[in-house]
Amino acid sequence: MTSPTEIEGAEASSVLDKESEPQGDAQEPKKLAGRSPGQLMWQRFKRDRTGVVSACVVIFFFVVSALAPLIAKVYGKDPYTLYAQEPDFPFLLDDFAMPTGSFGGMSGEFWFGVEPKLGRDVFTMLLYGVRTSLYMAVVVTTLCVLTGVLIGLVMGYFGGRVDYWLGRVTDFFLAFPQQLFFIAFMPVVTAMFVSPQDETPTYLRAVAITLVMWFLGWMGLARLVRSSVLSLADREFVEAAKVSGASPWRIVRKEILPNIVTPILVQATYILPGTILSIAFLSYIGVGFVEPTPDWGRMFAIGSEVYEQDPMFMFFPGVALVVFVLAFNLLGDSVRDAFDPKTGR
Amino acid sequence: MLQFLIRRLIGAVVIMFLIGAFTFFLFYTIPQDFAELSCGKNCSPENIAVIRENLGLDKPITAQFWEFMRGIVAGRDFTQGHCSAPCLGMSFDSGEFVWDSIMDRFPLTLSLTVGGLVIFLLVGLGAGLLAAWKRGTVADKAVSGASIVLSSFQIYFLGPIVLGIVVYQTGWMENPSYQPFTENPFAWAAGMIIPWAVMATIFTAQYTRMSRSTMIEQLQEEHVRTARAKGMRQRYVFFRYAWRGSLIPIVTILGIDLSALLSGAVVTEFTFDLAGIGRLAVDSSLTKDLPVTMGVMLFGAFFILILNIIVDLTYAYIDPRVRLS
Numbered sequence: 001m002t003s004p005t006e007i008e009g010a011e012a013s014s015v016l017d018k019e020s021e022p023q024g025d026a027q028e029p030k031k032l033a034g035r036s037p038g039q040l041m042w043q044r045f046k047r048d049r050t051g052v053v054s055a056c057v058v059i060f061f062f063v064v065s066a067l068a069p070l071i072a073k074v075y076g077k078d079p080y081t082l083y084a085q086e087p088d089f090p091f092l093l094d095d096f097a098m099p100t101g102s103f104g105g106m107s108g109e110f111w112f113g114v115e116p117k118l119g120r121d122v123f124t125m126l127l128y129g130v131r132t133s134l135y136m137a138v139v140v141t142t143l144c145v146l147t148g149v150l151i152g153l154v155m156g157y158f159g160g161r162v163d164y165w166l167g168r169v170t171d172f173f174l175a176f177p178q179q180l181f182f183i184a185f186m187p188v189v190t191a192m193f194v195s196p197q198d199e200t201p202t203y204l205r206a207v208a209i210t211l212v213m214w215f216l217g218w219m220g221l222a223r224l225v226r227s228s229v230l231s232l233a234d235r236e237f238v239e240a241a242k243v244s245g246a247s248p249w250r251i252v253r254k255e256i257l258p259n260i261v262t263p264i265l266v267q268a269t270y271i272l273p274g275t276i277l278s279i280a281f282l283s284y285i286g287v288g289f290v291e292p293t294p295d296w297g298r299m300f301a302i303g304s305e306v307y308e309q310d311p312m313f314m315f316f317p318g319v320a321l322v323v324f325v326l327a328f329n330l331l332g333d334s335v336r337d338a339f340d341p342k343t344g345r
Numbered sequence: 346m347l348q349f350l351i352r353r354l355i356g357a358v359v360i361m362f363l364i365g366a367f368t369f370f371l372f373y374t375i376p377q378d379f380a381e382l383s384c385g386k387n388c389s390p391e392n393i394a395v396i397r398e399n400l401g402l403d404k405p406i407t408a409q410f411w412e413f414m415r416g417i418v419a420g421r422d423f424t425q426g427h428c429s430a431p432c433l434g435m436s437f438d439s440g441e442f443v444w445d446s447i448m449d450r451f452p453l454t455l456s457l458t459v460g461g462l463v464i465f466l467l468v469g470l471g472a473g474l475l476a477a478w479k480r481g482t483v484a485d486k487a488v489s490g491a492s493i494v495l496s497s498f499q500i501y502f503l504g505p506i507v508l509g510i511v512v513y514q515t516g517w518m519e520n521p522s523y524q525p526f527t528e529n530p531f532a533w534a535a536g537m538i539i540p541w542a543v544m545a546t547i548f549t550a551q552y553t554r555m556s557r558s559t560m561i562e563q564l565q566e567e568h569v570r571t572a573r574a575k576g577m578r579q580r581y582v583f584f585r586y587a588w589r590g591s592l593i594p595i596v597t598i599l600g601i602d603l604s605a606l607l608s609g610a611v612v613t614e615f616t617f618d619l620a621g622i623g624r625l626a627v628d629s630s631l632t633k634d635l636p637v638t639m640g641v642m643l644f645g646a647f648f649i650l651i652l653n654i655i656v657d658l659t660y661a662y663i664d665p666r667v668r669l670s
């Protein structure tokens with residue numbers, strides 16, 4: 001496969017080597033040739049300190065949420081128990097059901113404090129809340145990316161009438177007021193699975209949220225993929241493949257897809273935090289996850305209720321969310337810069 | 346120009362119709378008796394039958410849909426009275442006309458959206474211009490850094506912090522509340538200032554980053570450099586040449602962000618406990634009050650479409666190429 005990125009990459013690599021290792025350049029001239037665009041990207045990325053730090057932060061969040069049960073076990077608490085009612089902790093909440101200790105009841109026993117009213121442990125609530133949000137967001141983002149890429153490829157590659165009508169469908173979905181749609185359809189989608197009289201199990205809520213978000217999450221990516229495919233479709237290497245008799249599927253898979261992977265990846269790093277924020281938004285206004293599922297967004301709903309008396313409750317979930325979104329945004333920028341150093345910030 | 350406007354309006358009507366149809370038919374997949382819902386507790390079968398007839402629920406779905414759509418254009422008659430022209434039906438739950446309850450709540454959401462929009466455009470573009478003007482200095486770094494951090498904040502986190510500082514701790518301000526603009530503009534602004542500030546902060550940060558980067562790009566354009574080289578004053582070049590060019594991508598992004606702006610208004614309503622159409626949407630969706638949900642959806646879509654058309658007109662104003670073609 002001859003791709004335009006490879007050609008650009010070859011130029012960049014010689015420049016890079018002169019800057020970084022002038023001695024090595026003279027001794028091992030062969031090193032110049034054998035570098036894939038991926039390796040080049042990785043090298044550029046490694047040098048970007050902000051990018052590396054934010055990547056570490058993002059990885060930290062993922063590791064922590066994957067290990068949540070283990071951490072909770074070592075820590076010795078879980079997000080469901082109402083510790084205020086346990087005989088082991090008699091004075092956790094005062095007469096107004098607010099945490100007794102200073103800073104929201106922070107102590108060696110309860111690292112991030114105690115939840116007002118119910119007396120649950122904030123640390124494990126946050127741990128599991130992040131876990132719920134991250135898992136959901138990964139699933140939703142994967143679905144949106146797959147759908148977007150598929151529809152974008154179809155639109156861009158087949159063109160003509162298919163392109164026109166799929167384009168109109170995309171426009172139609174873009175015209176929906178997104179959050180209002182989420183609000184309106186959460187109960188509808190939930191009601192498709194369970195009758196309104198019954199209690200909705202948590203996993204069905206998760207499925208409903210996934211469906212609703214998936215439904216309105218793919219359009220941006222589809223447009224992006226379509227336009228990239230259109231710009232690639234007339235390139236020589238695609239035409240060469242066509243002339244030599246490759247099937248459309250092979251052309252898409254071998255010639256086009258490898259060239260649009262990076263913009264898709266960059267876009268996905270922007271979609272993922274957006275999805276987390278949308279899920280948090282739903283839970284915050286009360287149509288997403290409900291008690292007792294630990295959820296990041298719902299912690300803000302609880303926090304804003306008790307903010308006047310116990311501002312500390314919101315501190316950790318809030319800071320965690322800001323750090324996470326910030327790290328993800330910076331990571332997205334760095335990945336984009338590493339891929340294409342010409343588009344500076 | 347007029348032709349463009351007419352074409353856009355026709356497109357808007359088609360999209361509204363499709364959104365309405367989509368929402369309506371999807372809602373009817375719920376296996377639930379809306380008449381039962383509207384009757385409340387201790388309700389006899391006869392009552393349910395009467396309500397079903399009153400609400401028109403005994404007719405087939407397509408007929409109901411037709412009634413609903415006709416109501417928007419021509420008005421509808423219920424046993425409770427006549428519902429005039431833009432009739433979005435009657436709430437199953439409260440028996441109020443949907444249009445009236447939306448009109449009750451809408452001024453608040455409109456104030457939030459427009460007020461926030463004006464503030465974040467002024468502050469955001471201003472700060473971005475400043476950063477581009479003083480590129481590389483401390484001011485630039487401060488503005489850029491602050492905007493990256495602030496854009497990661499959320500309304501529901503920043504809101505309580507601001508409330509905590511200026512209302513609960515120091516008592517400098519009253520809790521946010523909505524006073525109609527027509528009665529007392531000062532009370533209106535005073536009640537809205539905290540929500541505006543919080544909502545605008547999040548958006549401001551994004552627009553600062555964007556206006557800075559597009560401005561820097563524009564300043565490197567050849568026509569800008571030429572203008573400067575032939576001896577035009579720096580300030581004149583900055584505002585007349587570069588700024589105008591940098592507005593085009595910003596307006597484009599603004600058009601995409603309009604729906605985010607509406608949802609920002611919804612979160613702001615919840616954060617500050619204000620009763621706007623976001624609250625109406627959530628309440629009605631939790632009680633599965635179909636006409637209200639439909640009404641809010643359609644109204645929201647309409648609002649965004651109108652704002653979009655305004656943005657497109659602005660586009661034509663800024664960019665002569667759009668105007669001439």
